[in-house]
Amino acid sequence: MSGRKTYSLVEIAAALGIEYRGQPDTQLRGIASLGLAGPEHLSFLSNIKYKPFLDNTLAGAVILHPDLAVGFTGNCLLSENPYLMYARTSAIFDSTLKPRAGVHPTAVVVSEYIHDSVSIGANCVIEEDVTIGEGSVIAPGVVVGRNSRIGKNCYIHANVTLYHNISVGDECIIHSGVVLGADGFGFAPGPSRWEKIHQLGGVQIGSQVEIGANSCVDRGALEDTVIGNNVILDDQIMIGHNVIVGDGTAMAAGCQIAGSAVIGKNCTLAGNVGVVGHITIADNVHITARCLVSKSILQVGSYSGTIGVSASTEWRKNAARFRKLDELYRRVALLEKQLKLNDESEG
Amino acid sequence: MSGRKTYSLVEIAAALGIEYRGQPDTQLRGIASLGLAGPEHLSFLSNIKYKPFLDNTLAGAVILHPDLAVGFTGNCLLSENPYLMYARTSAIFDSTLKPRAGVHPTAVVVSEYIHDSVSIGANCVIEEDVTIGEGSVIAPGVVVGRNSRIGKNCYIHANVTLYHNISVGDECIIHSGVVLGADGFGFAPGPSRWEKIHQLGGVQIGSQVEIGANSCVDRGALEDTVIGNNVILDDQIMIGHNVIVGDGTAMAAGCQIAGSAVIGKNCTLAGNVGVVGHITIADNVHITARCLVSKSILQVGSYSGTIGVSASTEWRKNAARFRKLDELYRRVALLEKQLKLNDESEG
Amino acid sequence: MSGRKTYSLVEIAAALGIEYRGQPDTQLRGIASLGLAGPEHLSFLSNIKYKPFLDNTLAGAVILHPDLAVGFTGNCLLSENPYLMYARTSAIFDSTLKPRAGVHPTAVVVSEYIHDSVSIGANCVIEEDVTIGEGSVIAPGVVVGRNSRIGKNCYIHANVTLYHNISVGDECIIHSGVVLGADGFGFAPGPSRWEKIHQLGGVQIGSQVEIGANSCVDRGALEDTVIGNNVILDDQIMIGHNVIVGDGTAMAAGCQIAGSAVIGKNCTLAGNVGVVGHITIADNVHITARCLVSKSILQVGSYSGTIGVSASTEWRKNAARFRKLDELYRRVALLEKQLKLNDESEG
Incomplete structure (x- = not known):
């Protein structure tokens, strides 16, 4: 943490493009919640229920809605949307080092289509005809199969696996243990055993997508499995073959989407929602934790299906x-x- | 996709051992669903609800049940089981390249029992006394522990981990991120803390088994955990220690089978079924999505346990x-x- | 198995610090359940329902409660807690070889803070400023990010990933495919898209913790995610950002704990329990399989929430x-x- 740079209140206000009140040269070197912050921390108040913490906070500065700043005498940054401003300051204070460009000598890179600015970590394997765009980072132990494509400014964390014919857009973050393009689950009952349906499609991931640790997106049977732009997926999510997920949809950890389901844009699926195969969910649908969606949902709205816990x-x-x-x-x-x-x- | 070979209608009919009608030299270079197929595609009709697409399909040929072929004037292949024939044509049109035999120079192979025809990818680690049979492929980043055995013509995808004393039969496909043989969850409450029960058993996987991405099969406590022949497991499945899964059983993604459960032959578990420990499920049982099976099921039949979603x-x-x-x-x-x-x- | 050492009855009694009855020089070379044991096996009876097996067992010796040993004429070891004694004998009979100390030539070790007694396997990547304590084993393919710390006598199995700023205590076992420190799921809805909240906290894992295959513990948003001492986690568990898990708590496979939940000490969560975010569970709470805990549980007790299966x-x-x-x-x-x-x- 010692390498973390310090910013003044006025610098942060300028970076966020919002107004501030108080001492412009207040030095801030991190973010903390109101109750834990010290004078070196920036904090924020985005949920009215934490208002009581504001009175006693030791934070060096607080991001506040102007209405809540009335009567507050400390340093503050004023925004109609403090939570969004917190997200943006988290980028400022993120001191994670980006690996240097270049291919580590232990990496095995067969493809010739890797941009010079790309960083490829130790023990990666990049097979034939893979394209990797400007500024992307491939962390150690990643395997990328033949003919796959990773866009610009992506971060592929350690020990991720991409099979062949997988396409990932720009500015994507793929966390460790993710598997993109394993075979969809397709078998025909034969006379004496299950006979495999070879999965001939690929996977298309849009831009600005984040996929959490140990999630899987299976390749399509005939056509591709498709994840839209700005989709955010938490850890341990399973997306079956030929699923289509619309732009801007968010899924919390453990969601399981069976084959050929079509999920609309800007949906939010809470933790461990299940969706059966071959159904459709409209845009802007919200589904609460652990529901099993067993038929299509064609109307905007919030849907539930779990009873919760009792003695x-x-x-x-x-x-x-x-x-x-x-x-x-x-x-x-x-x-x-x-x-x-x-x-x-x-x- | 450009490397995909082209086949004529008559060639495919011969390969499948079924009759055809129409132009024998029609060239086909892939498979597509009826609605998306062009003249270069083979298609199939296996579900009567897609019959309306048949009339307008542009497919170069269609696999059809003879009863549905009546009045159809296009090229067709006739079968009592079009879906099975589709599975078999998917193998014909699968152009995925099989890696060459040989050990990649970056692989660390300690064992001497690897057949010459085996392909071992970059950065694999194969420990002492491992046996790998004829024609098997070990993709990059795989780790195989001491004294394990992989049969003939298996495909172990990238970044799979096998612990020690694991046995995999012939013609198995193990997808990326799978872990075979991690310790089963065994602890005894001691006077001051949980005390580990060392897991002394192994894992036995039969032949013609497929295991989906990021699934786990834990090693047994004393005896082995056993997966029968032709079992097909989707992604993110968890098989606890000393579970026995009978031949031909299929589990969709996310099933979780607790320790010492015994599951019969030819069962089908839909997505995310849970089975508690130490119970028995008879042969030929079907369980619908997301059920928790909390007691033994001794009668053939279909079982359910989830209510689904409402507003x-x-x-x-x-x-x-x-x-x-x-x-x-x-x-x-x-x-x-x-x-x-x-x-x-x-x- | 052939390398397994043989112990005499009297040696085992001495190692466990308990009394025995019978032939002191009886040679035992493994453990088996009562029904499967032969004369070369030690067995145990910890559950009264298996008492009928005692009469016919061929076991060379049996660990028994003194009350159940009345009238038993075979060799036996006497303990008030046969299950705990079984756990301890499992350690005696565990013949798994521990890798030798030293860094494999294919490992990429940048850090200088690795104890000489540590074993680092083939193709591991250990980044800058990582500390690894005495006697720990890092199996092949593990990646440890910058500034992380692993204590003494840990076993990190193959293909585990630790991000940066992760701390693991002493005597921990981390199974293959585990990901520690991937980004927590934090995004603010921006004017045109989800904007990432950079996850600036780390992960702290206590001592004597075991984490099962393919589990994930996400890094904190601001402060750290914390797993206490002697916590035991089965496979495929998901711990969200800023969760706190108290000492001695056990979770069976597939539990999913959403962000900022606080789980007490010595709790037991059965398989696939879900806990929503920002709630609290008291100490010593037991939750049965597959419950969704949607509000805080402040009273000791057993809680349930699933109906089970019917035709x-x-x-x-x-x-x-x-x-x-x-x-x-x-x-x-x-x-x-x-x-x-x-x-x-x-x-």
Whole structure:
């Protein structure tokens, strides 16, 4: 952390293009949450529930909505969107070193289409006819199969695997353990055994995509599997063959999308959502954690499907009743009928 | 794709051993779905719901059931099982290059039991006493631990890890990121901490098995974990220690099988099915997506356990009622009693 | 297996510090379950349900609770806690070879802070300023990022990835495919796209921690993600950014803990439990398989949230009724009101 550069309040305000109040030369060398920040830290208030921390914060400066800055006497940066400004300052304070351009002597690079500015780490393997664009970093241990293409300014972290005929756009970040282009799960039942359907399609990843650790995107059966631009995928996500994910869609960890599902633009899938194959989800749909989406969703909206947790003793009783729910329903219908008969017999 | 070889209709008919109708010398250079195919493509109709696409397809030839070929005037290949014939043509049109035999100079191969026809890619590590059979391919970055065995004509994709004492049969495909033989999850609560139960068993994988990307099969505690012949596992599957999976069973992505579960032959587990430990599932059982199988299933049949998705507002109401289901059940029972009393008092 | 050393009954009793009965020089060369053991095997009885196997076992010796040893005429080792003694004998019989100290010539080691007794395998990459303590083993293909620290007597299995600024304590075991320190999932919605929140925190792993294959622990947004001492994590677990896991907590395969959740000490999460972000789970909480914990759990106890599996035909009926559960509840309330009215009109 000692290599982290220091910025003054006025420098940060200029970098973000927003106004500030207070001492312009206040030196800041990192970001911290309101409760943990010291005088050397920039902090931010983006959620009203943390407002009580503002009064006692020791932060050197705080990014604030102008309405919440009223009466605040410390240094501050004013924005209608403090959370977005926090995201942008996180880039300023990110001191992670970018590896130098060049091919490490232990890397095995067969392709000739690698831009001079690319960094290829130790023990990478880059096969025939691979293209890698300007400014991209390929960290150690990455394997890129024949005829694949990685755009400009991508960061492919250590031990990622790309199979052949995979295309990744510009400014993508692919985290360790990701596998792009393994065979989709296609088999025909033959007379004596499962017979493999060779997966002849590839994978297309758009630009400004981030894919979390140990996620998989399988190659298509005939056509390609397609991930749009600015899609953000968390860790351990599974995208089956021939899935199409629209631009700007976000998925939290562990989502599992079965083959040929089509997911719209700007959707948000919370953790471990499952989507069955061959269905469609419209644009701007939100799905809460752990739902199984078993049929198409064609209307914008928020969708749910999990009950959550109870004390085990209580849960067991309700779950047991669930197994009698159809019976219960019929018993209620019978009661209604009897009561109606009673009413009639009394009427 | 330009390297893809072209085949004539008659050649394909001969390769598949089925009849054809139309121009024998029609040249085909790939497979496409009915709606996207051009004159250079072979297509197929295996699901009656796509029949409308048949009338307008531009495909150079179509694999068809004889009953559906009646009245079809284009080139066609006739089969009782078009989907299986599609699987077999996918092998014909798969132009993926197989790496050459030989050990890449950057690979570290300690074992002496590697057949001359094997291809070992860059940066692989093959430890002592490993046996690898004729025609197998070990892609870059694979690590195979001491005393493991890989059969004939296997394809082990990049960055796979096999621990020691792992056995893989013939004609298996293991996708990138798979880990075979990590320690099963065994610990005894000791006086001050969890104490590790060293996992002394291995893993046995049968022949004609395919394992999808980032899946894990843990080594056994005492005896081996066993995967039968022709088992097909999709991505991100987790097989715990001492599980036994019967021949011909298929699991879609994300299935999680806890320790010592025994799964029969020819079962099909849809995506993300969970199976708790120490239970048994009979042969030929089908389990739908995302079920948690919490007790043994001893009868053939189809089993389910997930409710699916609703609009969140509607779901919240039903889920809240679920938490009162036992109470509701009791209220209905009371109503029934009251009504019976009423009836009796009226009778 | 042939290299496995043989121990006598008296040697094992001495190593475990417990009493034995029978022939002191009985030679034992492995462990097996009661039903499979032969005269060369040590076995154990820790679960009363396996008592019937004791009568017919061929085991050379059995670890038994003194109460169950009454009337047993074979060789035995006596312990109040046979399962714990089994765990300890598993360490005695574990013949896995530990790699020799030293750096393999194909490893790329930039750091100068590696203890001489460390073993670094083929094709590892150890970046600048990494510290690795006495007796640790780094298996082939591991990548350790700049400024990370691994304690004493750790075993980092093949193809593990540690990013920069990751700290691992002493006596930890990290299985293949694990990724420590990938970016947490943090993005702010910007005017035209998701904007990345750079993840400036690290990961701290305590001592005596085991992490299963293909699990991920993401780095923190500002502060670190923290895993306590003696935490045991099975395969394919996902720990989000800024999660805190208390000492002694165990999680079975596939658990998914979303960002900033705080999990207490000595908790046990069964397979594939999900925990949403920013909630708290108290110490000593047990959660059964596949629950989604969607709110804080502040009381010790066992919690559940899954219904399990039924025959699909039966399930479909109950699940359909579930979607009418709120309606059913209202109908019952109406019936109750009507009956009450009836009672009153009759009264």
